[in-house]
Amino acid sequence: MSGEIDRKRVARLFDIRRIIGGLFLLYGMILTVVGILDGQASVDKAEGVRINLWTGIAMIVVGAVFLVWERLRPLDAPDPSHAEEAEERTE
Amino acid sequence: MPHHLTLAAQDLKLDVNVLDYVVLALYFVTVLGIGLAARRAIRTSLDFFLSGRSLPAWITGLAFLSANLGATEILGMAANGAQYGIETVHYYWIGAVPAMVFLGIVMMPFYYRSKVHSVPDFLRRRFNGQTQLLNAVTFAVAQVLIAGINLYALALVMGALLGWPLLLSIVVSAAIVLAYVVLGGLSSAIYNEVMQFFVILAGLIPITVLGLIKVGGFSGLADKVRQSALGDPGLHAWAGTGSAGTNPLGAHWIGIVLGLGFVLSFGYWTTNFAEVQRGLSARNTTAARLTPIVAAYPKLMIPAVTVIPGLVALVLFNNLGKPGGPQYNEAIPLLMGDLLPNGVLGIAVTGLLASFMAGMAANISGFNTVFTYDIWRSHVKKDKPDDYYLRLGRLATVGGVVLGIGTALIAAGFSNIMNYLQALFSFFNAPLFATFIIGLFWRRMTAWAGFWGLLTGTLVAFASYILFKMGVLDFGTELNATFWGAGTAFVVDAIVSIVVTLVTTPKPESELRGLVYGLSDASIADDALKGDTAWYRSPIVLGAGAVILGALLYIPFV
Numbered sequence: 001m002s003g004e005i006d007r008k009r010v011a012r013l014f015d016i017r018r019i020i021g022g023l024f025l026l027y028g029m030i031l032t033v034v035g036i037l038d039g040q041a042s043v044d045k046a047e048g049v050r051i052n053l054w055t056g057i058a059m060i061v062v063g064a065v066f067l068v069w070e071r072l073r074p075l076d077a078p079d080p081s082h083a084e085e086a087e088e089r090t091e
Numbered sequence: 092m093p094h095h096l097t098l099a100a101q102d103l104k105l106d107v108n109v110l111d112y113v114v115l116a117l118y119f120v121t122v123l124g125i126g127l128a129a130r131r132a133i134r135t136s137l138d139f140f141l142s143g144r145s146l147p148a149w150i151t152g153l154a155f156l157s158a159n160l161g162a163t164e165i166l167g168m169a170a171n172g173a174q175y176g177i178e179t180v181h182y183y184w185i186g187a188v189p190a191m192v193f194l195g196i197v198m199m200p201f202y203y204r205s206k207v208h209s210v211p212d213f214l215r216r217r218f219n220g221q222t223q224l225l226n227a228v229t230f231a232v233a234q235v236l237i238a239g240i241n242l243y244a245l246a247l248v249m250g251a252l253l254g255w256p257l258l259l260s261i262v263v264s265a266a267i268v269l270a271y272v273v274l275g276g277l278s279s280a281i282y283n284e285v286m287q288f289f290v291i292l293a294g295l296i297p298i299t300v301l302g303l304i305k306v307g308g309f310s311g312l313a314d315k316v317r318q319s320a321l322g323d324p325g326l327h328a329w330a331g332t333g334s335a336g337t338n339p340l341g342a343h344w345i346g347i348v349l350g351l352g353f354v355l356s357f358g359y360w361t362t363n364f365a366e367v368q369r370g371l372s373a374r375n376t377t378a379a380r381l382t383p384i385v386a387a388y389p390k391l392m393i394p395a396v397t398v399i400p401g402l403v404a405l406v407l408f409n410n411l412g413k414p415g416g417p418q419y420n421e422a423i424p425l426l427m428g429d430l431l432p433n434g435v436l437g438i439a440v441t442g443l444l445a446s447f448m449a450g451m452a453a454n455i456s457g458f459n460t461v462f463t464y465d466i467w468r469s470h471v472k473k474d475k476p477d478d479y480y481l482r483l484g485r486l487a488t489v490g491g492v493v494l495g496i497g498t499a500l501i502a503a504g505f506s507n508i509m510n511y512l513q514a515l516f517s518f519f520n521a522p523l524f525a526t527f528i529i530g531l532f533w534r535r536m537t538a539w540a541g542f543w544g545l546l547t548g549t550l551v552a553f554a555s556y557i558l559f560k561m562g563v564l565d566f567g568t569e570l571n572a573t574f575w576g577a578g579t580a581f582v583v584d585a586i587v588s589i590v591v592t593l594v595t596t597p598k599p600e601s602e603l604r605g606l607v608y609g610l611s612d613a614s615i616a617d618d619a620l621k622g623d624t625a626w627y628r629s630p631i632v633l634g635a636g637a638v639i640l641g642a643l644l645y646i647p648f649v
Binding site for chain 1: 114150431433438
């Protein structure tokens with residue numbers, strides 16, 4: 001059964017929500033810093049919008065949503081063949 | 092033509108700096124890291140992502156959507172937006188969503204419950220080995236051709252980044268994809284597929300917002316489109332489709348509804364292995380059925396970040412699509428270069444590169460799976476040890492990439508890659524859909540009817556396209572030609588299937604259980620989980636909701 005637990009732990013670690021969440025958080029922080037430091041040339045190129053800053057903040061929010069989602073609803077992968085044990089079958 | 096392409100690539104040179112390369116590097120470190128770590132942590136062939144039919148609908152739905160929304164689709168749809176205007180939304184609202192819903196409600200139970208490993212495998216069970224072989228061969232050819240499109244698009248972006256000539260970019264890109272498939276394997280390919288979708292959106296949304304600001308918002312965009320080459324018809328989806336000559340697409344509404352909305356799109360969405368496979372990894376029948384339906388909702392919204400940038404590019408770059416000017420395919424990269432400062436630019440470039448690589452990796456793995464199992468093991472050498480097929484699969488991967496270089500040069504000959512893609516779909520998917528739909532609902536349809544229907548349908552689609560290219564048949568535009576080619580292929584396939592059925596012997600009912608409508612297989616247990624009966628998990632309620640929403644979205648753009 002330890003194999004089963006191992007599998008679950010690994011599946012959780014590699015939950016796509018964690019990976020997207022982590023990557024977006026990282027990208028978001030980089031862009032936010034870049035956006036704050038952006039010179040006038042960058043702002044002018046983007047039609048006067050501090051686009052790096054805004055995109056950065058949005059990416060932090062999206063990343064956080066993925067991480068919170070993963071926290072609140074962790075992936076449990078029920079094996080259909082064992083579904084009887086899960087006692088939650090509908091007719 | 093190559094000279095023209097080289098010029099275009101130089102025009103397009105993006106102003107990337109070290110920051111953008113850091114963003115790009117972070118992405119590939121993540122993807123390869125996952126691949127390597129996963130390989131260490133999981134020793135069996137059990138894939139942790141599409142593992143043994145264990146995933147809830149939202150993950151498979153996301154994977155389903157990402158499998159379709161590669162960069163080819165995004166660049167191609169922006170190209171169509173610039174070339175044909177608002178009419179491009181047909182590809183989403185009538186040309187995708189109804190078919191996705193149909194796949195979920197009607198067809199997925201057959202695929203999922205018969206436990207087949209691929210679409211050709213389903214054909215083998217419903218019809219015979221010959222039908223499986225025919226479909227496997229056309230599928231393999233289609234995958235190699237589509238891999239070429241992805242490779243060409245990848246090379247275009249690489250060329251834009253580094254200023255390399257096209258051929259060098261193609262060969263280097265192919266080498267990278269090969270290394271990537273070998274290193275990361277299937278697991279990191281699938282992660283990449285889902286991740287690229289979010290990263291590419293993170294790049295597209297800023298382009299769309301900044302583009303709209305630059306042209307003066309929606310009203311400014313509408314005004315400028317009216318003054319452009321496209322004119323007022325470019326702002327309407329249905330107006331002017333009463334006759335083929337009075338709308339930019341050059342299509343009659345019957346062609347749009349039947350050719351695109353029915354045959355082409357149902358053919359693509361319901362029989363495309365790469366798509367159907369995502370549903371097969373779901374945890375139960377309900378989750379499998381919900382997979383394409385969950386994907387339909389975001390699909391409805393995608394035109395906002397493809398068609399709008401296409402129109403913006405049309406009004407900002409007035410030589411777009413003209414001889415000597417940049418091609419329509421370059422609409423998005425041009426906007427990236429024009430609007431995005433370093434940082435966000437890196438995100439957009441990463442999204443594009445990742446997406447082409449994921450797309451090509453998916454084509455190549457689809458190719459080698461079908462080649463190894465449905466062609467070689469089923470029809471050439473049957474009883475070899477497992478590692479024989481494993482080695483063969485690796486060789487097929489290398490072979491697929493090399494062939495992809497050849498087909499990339501074919502793709503380079505088309506100024507709008509989406510048109511080329513649609514032409515391919517009309518050859519391969521439209522007849523396949525006819526065979527499927529008749530085979531599912533008419534249990535008398537015989538094994539050989541499956542084979543001959545599919546063969547003649549494919550040949551007819553091909554012939555109609557060749558005749559159009561030679562100028563014998565006049566369909567107006569390339570796109571309209573594919574609509575009609577697909578429609579004809581569908582009808583011919585259906586007629587041949589019916590005629591052949593009437594003169595051959597049907598399969599006994601015992602062999603058709605679980606494969607045709609009305610003959611369920613009683614030995615398959617009900618696999619519903621708690622909560623599956625809730626109305627918000629009902630495939631029919633959610634599916635109908637998506638179709639209705641699609642119809643409502645048309646209202647402002649009639």
